Amino acid sequence: MKVALFSSQKYENAFFSQAIKNFIDIEFAYFEHNLNRDTVYLASGCDAVCVFVNDDLNACVLAELAELGIKYIALRCAGYNNVDIESAHALGLQVVRVPSYSPEAVAEHCMALILTLARKTHKAYNRIREENFDLNGLLGFNIHNKTVGLIGCGKIGQALVSILNGFGAHTLVYDPNIGEGSYTQVSLDMLLQQSDIISLHCPLTDATHHLLDAQAFGKMKQGVMVINTSRGAIIDTRACIAALKSNKIGYLGLDVYEQESELFFKDRSEEIIQDDTFVRLSSFPNVLITGHQGFFTQEAMTEIANTTLKNLHALKHKTHTPNLV
Template structure:
């Protein structure tokens, strides 16, 4: 099958080519939009990433040029109108898991860098300023860690926190049976907000989780709490987060995702002035650590993404069942 790959980046191409098998794959660095959909003319399948637009109008154009299959090189699928795809007869599948450890470990790395003032320490060392006065952090051991979403990534994060000796709370409508072995206590959302010293988000973005962390949530959190988001930017209301940070309502934020990231991330903008005021405010805060949606970026994860992407295409081509095919009816939380 011929596969057209949108939003292709050099870091992933060797992994896709290794797993391609007999499939013919063509790359473009351009994102899928209404204007670029016609680039896939003559193909049966496309592969897209999180910054691509698979809304109803785009899907209709893709269907008109003969696209029957869309594979997502991601777990999240909030950028796809699944109901419209189903109505058009377009099959859609994601990568339900690749390396949950990649994202979980990145979340922990961000926490420790922010907590232990690693970036500030390096800057001071380069200035030959060896005072420690501004570098005090806290032990994660003994702290209460709240985890929102206990799918594979959330559970991988929980295991690391268990190793640190932290107490773990969780909020998820679907209780993971593995949680009891880690002494994870499922609690109401408000309880998690009120008791947690650290909160890490591992849920998908959908109608139930959009702006889950907003004004009311931040008002209930501890002033010393650090929020980690390696899931989807839209789960957090950015203006509410900025207000909480700027008014010392919370202690800090580690963000690998950002609500309006599609206009910024995965691009070279060195010669441009970013006009996003909220983003520049976040970037200016010393209590905020931002990375550019790179939590998934490990060799193991890229191998898993490429392999599942190509195996999905092969299964569709052979008429086999595709267990990771998506419908418009998806679970609320436990998919990350």
Template sequence: MEKTKIIFFDIKDYDKEFFKKYADNFNFDMTFLKGKLTEETVHLTKGYDVVCAFTNDVINKANIDVMANNGIKLLAMRCAGFNNVSLKDIHNRFKVVRVPAYSPHAIAEYTVALILAVNRKIHKAYVRTREGNFSINGLMGFDLNGKTAGIIGTGKIGQILIKILKGFNMKVIAYDLYPNQKVAEELGFEYVSLDELYAQSDIISLNCPLTKETQYMINRKSMLKMKDGVILVNTGRGMLIDSADLVEALKDKKIGAVALDVYEEEEDYFFEDKSTQVIEDDILGRLLSFYNVLITSHQAYFTQEAVDAITLTTLNNIKDFVEGKELVNEVPQN
């Protein structure tokens, strides 16, 4: 039986290691490229059956047209989000699948790590002691015990996060477009309006998807409704926050601290080594300059368990397509 030819874009060494680990279990001919899928590289899809892409690949109308003309039958996204895929331009010329869940525990646990780090200035303390400075001036935080956490988005990640924060004896309030009262009763939190969440929360965590309704939901107007000194944490999607407005709120000392694992213009920087280059994104550069901002490079998902699950789900999505089975992780195009 002829092997299905798959071309992978934006592959890191760790990705290749995991895919090769399972290669013998699938009848696939896999080609791995380090470069992203762009208008300069999309021509490389010619001769392949499947394109496997990631969160920062460019899947716009121009690239979709080329892939369709090259005979691509399936776009397999090895991530949960697909906001970088212009579904309206695919017109069912090929199928799209994704990895809807891999390890919600990984992201929830990392969110807590960010909260602890930015509150207690652990990242700053580490740098100080490495340089022989053992002063603790300026490193004071506050007890999580008794404080209020506002969780925006109560899906699997949000629910696990709530369980962990309840372990710190925090009061938890939440907002979701589709509230689950049964889960709220089981976990011991309360659904409130967004305005109430902004006004009451000492810490706000964004764990919701990026949609037309949620894009830039954290902006100058919403930040003015928050408590002075609030800690804002985003492990969801970068465009949930208007970064320019965030800079102004930090300058005004309205926001006490920020921890970001995502950024709205991250595709030019995240996952890459830019240590010998100038950061040309002025807003990102400004955010990095604040002592009370902690930014990491979209690594909340990055555990052995999560990458293993992403790999197997991606390969099984492709296998189901090749075998004509139901695509349980298909992304609807209408």
């Protein structure tokens, strides 16, 4: 099986090169380009494509992949909102994913964003490098006894609940698909109204697109902290900026962004960023943005590579895999 791996990064090639040693019947062709209508031709001569979160597998791209003889699509991530699944199935393309690589990695990164914003350690770091030891402007707050609301509580959410319990926080959860646990289940409105910190852990679907819009922000506490390590489009970015300007949002931590496919995973330090919305968002002193690195640990990368290759091996040999989408 020959696989075209799109959106290839140097950091992940080492993990795939190590994992592939156990799968002698699979060969990778690495492409730095994102998969889209302009680059789909690169998959010519391959049996499968391996893609990431910002590759665009819309109906047109899928049709062209099918014409090139592609049979399989291997997502090396959990989410699949960037794939037109209905069109893929209609074309006979089989789609697999990595549903769980390291929930703790994302949960811990989420907690890192919370703590950094709460204690302003990122600002303290820059001050000390300039030999400025003044504490004014660095006043933080305790996580202990704060109310933290999780919208979505799958494996990542559950991992975060354990961390928050260790801090002595009061955890509220809105997720119709879970049972009882060491948290309090509430309605979405109650979570928005009562939480000091709100963290998103739900997939991007039609129902969750712009779930946090102007109306949702209006229900939140003044000065609330909002964290998103899930998918960018769950937040209406323009409404979010308005909420920052009015001080409704006191702290914002993002590992994802609605239009990140045009920005993230590349060095753009020598470029003029053309996304005015992102530039405005990043200009706020109470906003902390990381470039979709919540998953990025040694443990998670090892699991992603191994599971992706197991998925491809199962597809090639027509054996069972639980990771079909």
